[in-house]
Amino acid sequence: MRLWGLAHAVDDLYQGLVPAVVPYFVLDRGYGYVAAGGLTLAATLGSSVPQPAIGMAVDRMRLGRLPAAGLALAGIGLGLSGLAHSYAAVWALVLLSGLGVAMFHPSAGKAAREAAGDSTAAMSVFAAGGSVGFFLAPVLATPALAAWGVRSTLLFMPPALLMAYVLLRGRHRQRALAAARAAQVRNGADRWPPFLVLTAVEVVRSVVFFGVSTFVELYWLRDLHASHALAGTALACFLGGGVAGTLGGGRLADRIGMVRTVQLGTALAVPALAGLCLAPGRLVPLLFAVLTGAALNLPFAVLVKLGQDYLPTRPGTAAGVTLGLAVSAGGLVAPLLGLVADAHGPQGVLAVLCGVPVAGLALGAFLVEPGQEAGPSSPV
Missing domain, CATH: 1.20.1250.20 (MFS general substrate transporter like domains)
Structure with a gap:
């Protein structure tokens, strides 16, 4: 559960980075308030709307690599957004980052529940990870953005890639435990x-x-x-x-x-x-x-x-x-x-x-x- 809590913190870091980064797009690129709101909309559309459909796919198919893939996409999209020049490219990258967040939550939530069994306290470790990530985002981002502007978003790509690698490495070890717990959870x-x-x-x-x-x-x-x-x-x-x-x-x-x-x-x-x-x-x-x-x-x-x-x-x-x-x-x-x-x-x-x-x-x-x-x- 510590692993899933940490992964959730890294994932939701990229949700929290969007509101922290948007004001610097306004300052550095001269975006208006409508354009700034459009970036927030892109992140919201990418991260929220697809999640139920992704959840249904997770329930029907074996998608064990999806949390790692979602983390990587969330980090790559947000990390590259500060390097893009056109507004359309920035909007698309922020949307992709949100889609990565959406890919992570249903699959990771399912895997975390299987690891937690029937313990709500254990499940709270996973949920609290998201709160920690959202809390840390402005704390970590503001100094870098103030010093180097929106191009510093590139600095926030490595945590997602590293955490994705850790999840892939640990995936095989957790299969047996997850299968046993899943049989207990899926009753009724x-x-x-x-x-x-x-x-x-x-x-x-x-x-x-x-x-x-x-x-x-x-x-x-x-x-x-x-x-x-x-x-x-x-x-x-x-x-x-x-x-x-x-x-x-x-x-x-x-x-x-x-x-x-x-x-x-x-x-x-x-x-x-x-x-x-x-x-x-x-x-x-x-x-x-x-x-x-x-x-x-x-x-x-x-x-x-x-x-x-x-x-x-x-x-x-x-x-x-x-x-x-x-x-x-x-x-x-x-x-x-x-x-x-x-x-x-x-x-x-x-x-x-x-x-x-x-x-x-x-x-x-x-x-x-x-x-x-x-x-x-x-x-x-």
């Missing part, structure tokens, strides 16, 4: 109704996560009148809390159950967001930034494993939806949140987001533990 019939409810819960979580990660720095800058350094610290606190929440959620689910963990994390997000929005000063809200990140990510690994439990014969499809499509769906709401910010500022966005988890709580009441009869479960 697929249950689509609770899986669709779970997907809706993940979309709600994604909306809040994208909203906070997009506007939390602006909140510190424009509403709290803080420095750029403190605003960056706020984003780091939020993302760091997410890593802790992902790991903690897996361990908690092994103790109290997966559904209750999802319900608890969703419930805790409401007071955490309220504190982030209303806490006085510039330093106290940092605590609530950590708590918000932790609460939102408490159900993350649990949702991935629970989705695979609902679809035991389609673990790749389940991972493709929960790790890809549903997670990225929150980004589609960003333009609407931007309209709220134009009218009421970043604090207005955070105020609106305080009410969004309520929809997740309502949906979470209809989740059931695998093996139980369908019907509303007791909310936390």
Whole structure:
């Protein structure tokens, strides 16, 4: 699981690099905001839309080399984007990088589940890797981009190629264990109704996560009148809390159950967001930034494993939806949140987001533990 967690961190590093690199394309190449938004759209289209289809292919065919191939493509596409001259070439390379991310998630999610067996805590190691990669991306990229501009994207190609090589080398050793675990995991019939409810819960979580990660720095800058350094610290606190929440959620689910963990994390997000929005000063809200990140990510690994439990014969499809499509769906709401910010500022966005988890709580009441009869479960 450490290997898959590390591979997930490297893969999602390239997702996190896109928002870090786009401003430097604006500065170095003179791209307008529409062109910059087009690059973000290319990354989103490549990484989210194909994942369910790739997941179905993973469930039907033996595609053991797909995680390594996806990692390599993600690194090559992003790495070469800074060297391309025409906008069309840059757009295509960013799209290819996103496609590499999409190739990784369903196949790696299936393999990680087979390695984890029935342990949610073990699965949380894989899920937390993605949070770590997204967290590290701006930390690693900003100094290089500031010093050498967009051409420094080439420096970020080696981690993907190295990790792809490691996965290929270790693939044969894991086959026997994976086959044995897969036989245990793939028992029972697929249950689509609770899986669709779970997907809706993940979309709600994604909306809040994208909203906070997009506007939390602006909140510190424009509403709290803080420095750029403190605003960056706020984003780091939020993302760091997410890593802790992902790991903690897996361990908690092994103790109290997966559904209750999802319900608890969703419930805790409401007071955490309220504190982030209303806490006085510039330093106290940092605590609530950590708590918000932790609460939102408490159900993350649990949702991935629970989705695979609902679809035991389609673990790749389940991972493709929960790790890809549903997670990225929150980004589609960003333009609407931007309209709220134009009218009421970043604090207005955070105020609106305080009410969004309520929809997740309502949906979470209809989740059931695998093996139980369908019907509303007791909310936390």
